[in-house]
Amino acid sequence: MLYTRRNILKKGGVLGLSAGAATSGIWTPAESFGQSVKPLFPDAYPDRKEIIQAAIDSAITAGASYADARLTHREELGVGVRAPSRTENMAFGVRVLYHGYWGFSASPVWSREEGARLGRAAVDQAKSNVLGREHVTELAPIDTTSGHWETPVKDDPFSIHYDELADFFNGLRDYIITLKFVSNLYSSFSFSRIHKAFGSSLNQFNTQTLYSSGGVLAMGLTDNKERTAGADIEEITPAGYGFEYFRDRPLRDYISIAHEEALRDLELPVKPIDAGRYSVLADQNGVGKFLVNSVGSATEVDRVFGFESNAGGTSYIDDPLSMLNTLKIGSPLLNVVCDRSEAGSVGRVKWDDEGVMPVKYDLVKNGVLANLQTTREGASWIKEHYGKTGQEYRSSGSASAPTALDVQLAHKADMYLTPGNTSANRDDLRAEMGEGIELRMPTVTFDFQQITGLSRADRTYEIRKGNRVARFTDSGMIFRTPELWSNMVNVGGKDSVKYYGLEGRKGQPEQLVNSAVYVPPAVFKEMIFIDVKRKA
């Protein structure tokens, strides 16, 4: 069943409050159907291959030893209560190697003439550095595959009548405000579609159309004793789907589960924490954030080699060639696999932004660092590692950029934390832990080397005899990355794995790229908790 506002209104008595609340505004669905959001730009592209080839030819003629060119057309649709917000952006970026130095040039103009200009301009940029020392830049080999790929979606949100989208999400909002003690609601829903074309002087040419859907849905509860609790619908997170991501999932069930959890929270006493060491159960959201920062960011090849030191920072992996296959990051339970091919993942692609088909690989195996997330140039920096281990010398396929206006950087791949061999879910882990602390939907911040972190959660529970008995205020967990993962003593089973799309930032100028994690809940022993508001 679709939980659109129309369906909810049909239920009359049960949702009378909803109908009343909503119709006190100005929304009248009957008059609104039948109009769709029109594209801001014309929908017919010029020949992208010709444009890209013009750029590459121009760059090679100007002396480049390698050139790649990208075209992106990015569309974003934000679904408001009554009207959409629309963003469309077209970009054309050309990157070249000239005597070992990179040059890059980009603009919003898609034409062969502009391609020729950008190709020359990129070489001019790179040439400026040849005043200096000789430099050799090696790029790992590549399979020159071509073709077209699209994120498989059932319902392209950009082809659906906007009112149908708005009606659906207004229905969700109306449903939530009927729930007991709900005092406020925050919601935001958006879709994006990006058409990409990539070509290089290695005779590559591919095109992709990538979709993502996501948003935020959260509610706050205040009961008649003025006690408060909150709940996020954690199942709504950036993902590689169309509108079916919302339409075909039991969102009302998710909302009900979150609401019931918040109702139970209202009944729990609230108390300050006694600083000390505790066993802690982190939910999948928390484990995902631990993973993406402490392992994900720390293993980006450019960060490891100091190319991000003036921006986001460096990494505790500061001697990669000796640390690969020897650095113990965590307990043998820590097994992390990178992949960009999982259906529904926000990071899923067929080719990265260097035309590389990403591979599936072990990033951490039995707690030991096994690989880095690489680009073609980055892979060459650890060529010795591939030789030693017999692995294929190639990029892992981590080159990404938000649009062609931005140059490619090594961004995080989607990461999978291998679950345990049991069928344990979060409730089982809590029961097994017995005494300790549970973190739900925490925030996690790391230092600029991803080695020490602070995690806080509005929903931090005291666990006694396997049950939540109180909520802690102002508590925070401080940790070092190696201790965190070494202290991981239990992880949930396969069925407890959850998916999250998370935002990553890096670079100068800063770039924002989403990637995904697939993680079970986990238990960590002897973690340090403090009263975060207590000063020295």
Next chain:
Amino acid sequence: MSNVSYALNREDRVFNEPEARRIIDEIVSYMSADGRLDVQIESWWGAGQRWARNRASLTSDQREISVSVGRIVEQVPVFALSNQTDSESLKGLADHSDFYYNRWKSKIPPDRVTDTPRSNVKGAEVWSDETFNQSVVDNASSVEKLTRDSEDGGLLSAGYIETTGSTSLKYYRDEWGRETYHWGRVTQAQCSVTVRDPKGKGSSWAGNTSFDIKRVNIQEIAALAFEKSKKSLNPVRIEPGRYQVILEPQASATFTGLFMNTLSRVEPERLGIGSMFLGLDQSIQRLRSKLGLKVIDSRLNIFHEPSDPIYGTHFAPLHGRVDYVKKGILSALADDYQSHLNEVSDIHPAFPTTSYTVSGGDRSIEDMIASTKRAVLVVRLSQPELLDPGSMLFSGVTRDGLWLIEDGAITKSIRNFRWTESPLFALNNIEEIGREVQVFDPVTIRHPFSEGSFARSLNNVVVPPLKINDFSFTSTIDAI
């Protein structure tokens, strides 16, 4: 499809005013709906030079356009944004805006109709031809020299130089058909350098931004980062606790910025929350802010001055000078124009708290160190996270160099700390105030995807070093 009628492939790289005006007029000509309308066209050019491990890693030239059309429907903006200026795309923007405005406009309650911001204030031109015409060869030469110096000194240099130029034409039309245009152009130069020990035993940083490349001395910045990095080697652990600190200007900017971010009228006077909320005034049944009360040290003044490019301005400022804090007394809160309609107050738009000057002293940082018995010298404060909005309590880490000062001199490099402190507490516990200088605070997000405006992000922060008593360091961290 030729998707841009004005290709930015010319020497001038950004739109001039007549070109921008023609594009706006074309959009407006496509629109059939009356009512309030905001249209803005911006063009941006940037040249970047990135380096790491003592060699250039990327040299770039980027150009971008932003065309936005906004309307207000039921207090909610209907917003469309693109970067194409051909007629078909401009018509697409106009049609989108018209359709949703026409659908809802008859249902907008009269008391929610908004007025249009108008101002006769003219901001300073924040434009430097030298910045706009800085050549990539000049930047490459600078990088070549500074990376050689690092290499010769056995250290690794990484950094970024960027020069940008952008232009903007804003068009407003109010409910009564009154039209205004605001034209502006801005340049910005930024340079930041991190110099690290190859084995990770020390690290430091220096940087600066200005509209004028002549005020961003690249070699001086690089030399400073290099010298500090050498002095940062092999830091030792000292116990966390409360220390007197000297916040160098960059750290001071981060810390005072946390205070500035709270200076909004909406939170205390409309929502009754935040650290500037005083309470409910029973006599008039209104929520009161701390306006008129002393909130920080009485030697400190904080102001925004749009008529001086050093102190920063934005395109089409709606106000003249704003004194946020006078002699420690909260004197103004940032406001939005719509809120102003129902209030009797000066107009203080929401954004200028990102461009401000903190003044109150004139001592050099060397003098401040020389007069110090025992303190910690801080280069940067990083990753501040709000712990308690009411008391403005934050926690973060130190970064890029930390030293112990003893008996008037720097005696040792020390390991980084996690800090937990409130600007409300610390800015009332100041020992000494230095001479204010412009710090590194560049545009952070250039992309126009989220209601983007290149110029809106332009920050100019001028702050002094501060010597503060009893600054709270709660733990040491491993990162160097």
